Amino acid sequence: MCIAGGRIHDLQGAGSKTFGATAPTLSAQHVSTHDHLFFEGDARDRIYIVESGWVKLYRTLIDGQRQIVGFANSGSILGIESDGHYSNSCEAITDVIIRPIPAIRINGICKNDPALADQILRQIARQLGAAQSQLATIGAQSAEQKLATFLLSIADLCEVNHDREFDLPMRRGDMAEFLGLRLETVSRKMTEFQRRGWIKLTSLYHCRFLQRHVLEQLAQGGEADTGVALRAC
Amino acid sequence: MCIAGGRIHDLQGAGSKTFGATAPTLSAQHVSTHDHLFFEGDARDRIYIVESGWVKLYRTLIDGQRQIVGFANSGSILGIESDGHYSNSCEAITDVIIRPIPAIRINGICKNDPALADQILRQIARQLGAAQSQLATIGAQSAEQKLATFLLSIADLCEVNHDREFDLPMRRGDMAEFLGLRLETVSRKMTEFQRRGWIKLTSLYHCRFLQRHVLEQLAQGGEADTGVALRAC
DNA sequence: AGAACCGCTTGATTTCAGTCAATTCGATTA
DNA sequence: TAATCGAATTGACTGAAATCAAGCGGTTCT
Structure with a gap:
């Protein structure tokens, strides 16, 4: 399963074309507090751009311990660190509006959609920097x-x-x-x-x-x- | 300063074109054990692809505490998480051979060099996943x-x-x-x-x-x- | 050879954060 | 207004890792 409670709703007509002429065509969706966008291990069929609200990204160890690897809000792109399957679970901690992008667009994205690819490259670089800062915080x-x-x-x-x-x-x-x-x-x-x-x-x-x-x-x-x-x- | 001891040597003719027809033109360089490729805060004039050997990437807190945010070996790309300035220091822990790529190529890279851009995108995604795994290890x-x-x-x-x-x-x-x-x-x-x-x-x-x-x-x-x-x- | 150095190991002790448990607070419902 | 429930706070105690300190083994330098 991908969406707990099935409470993601299409928001037809909500903010479109935020990411230029080559932007994704799927419509924005609403996710309620405590609902999941996806779970660790799910097939990664899409990535998401957060338009409003907050989510947490976390991993669960076998003994039940959890580690939140990041919080994300407006502008963040979710699911880019994975390949084939999501490597984190993602839960809304407030009501959230997201815009999905089909994963199929990601392969060869540089050729097909350089504007989006640049956007993703900047975002993922920022996230890597943030993760490394967090390593320093947690570790030292x-x-x-x-x-x-x-x-x-x-x-x-x-x-x-x-x-x-x-x-x-x-x-x-x-x-x-x-x-x-x-x-x-x-x-x-x-x-x-x-x-x-x-x-x-x-x-x-x-x-x-x-x-x-x-x-x-x-x-x-x-x-x-x-x-x-x-x-x- | 960027290279401690100035012991980076050009290796003219060493392994070339590893990254396709659009690959960088700078020649491979040798770095000796314990020498630095760059320091946190240095202007980021280039990124590097590791061809052999091991490096460590680390941050230093003001009180002298250090956190190693990753080890990298053959195939890793260094310096992609930063923008303008390196956000980590990078030191060779064995003798290392690296191939530099001028940072100038990074802007608008998707249009100009989609093959390299795809390469970088995969690498940075892998590094982000690794950093998140490490967060779970250190934190939990x-x-x-x-x-x-x-x-x-x-x-x-x-x-x-x-x-x-x-x-x-x-x-x-x-x-x-x-x-x-x-x-x-x-x-x-x-x-x-x-x-x-x-x-x-x-x-x-x-x-x-x-x-x-x-x-x-x-x-x-x-x-x-x-x-x-x-x-x- | 001897001295000095460096990184690692081992021991004794301390301390910070974890654990377990009880209580409070605030929001929601009966 | 009372009852209930989840989340947060507070307290007492414990324990895992940090700290401080000494010693070991290999390498380099004089």
């Missing part, structure tokens, strides 16, 4: 540093508003599975960040930076000084 | 599982010979920086794997599988049973 940072890095990068994707406020569209457990932590650890650190006055959670899924520079220092591998001036030495 | 596995996964995948890249023997071209510290562990932990686990009769180190950089299935079970998230039969229950 402490829980505290991981969370700081995560908040900054998610805020970046969400475009922080004038109040330094941004969405946190995923659950604590998703954050944990992305960062290689447990949700209890994420929860504790979020609480600690608040207690120290670095962030303010206006709701579970809404966050505001109070001391962004402290998080940036943490993320870059420095010590958090909480405003205490460093003495020259 | 124990030290023991990480090492089992690593040995299996490196053996795969090296092509195990008839004696189930394969090269381990990197140092313990490199393995550690790749797996998000400390070199002491890698050393301990390697010793433990040997003591349990799963592997035999014929030298520091040469390994033989004795009980490959145990490692495979470990890597997939199961318990290691060391040959003791499981009772049906």
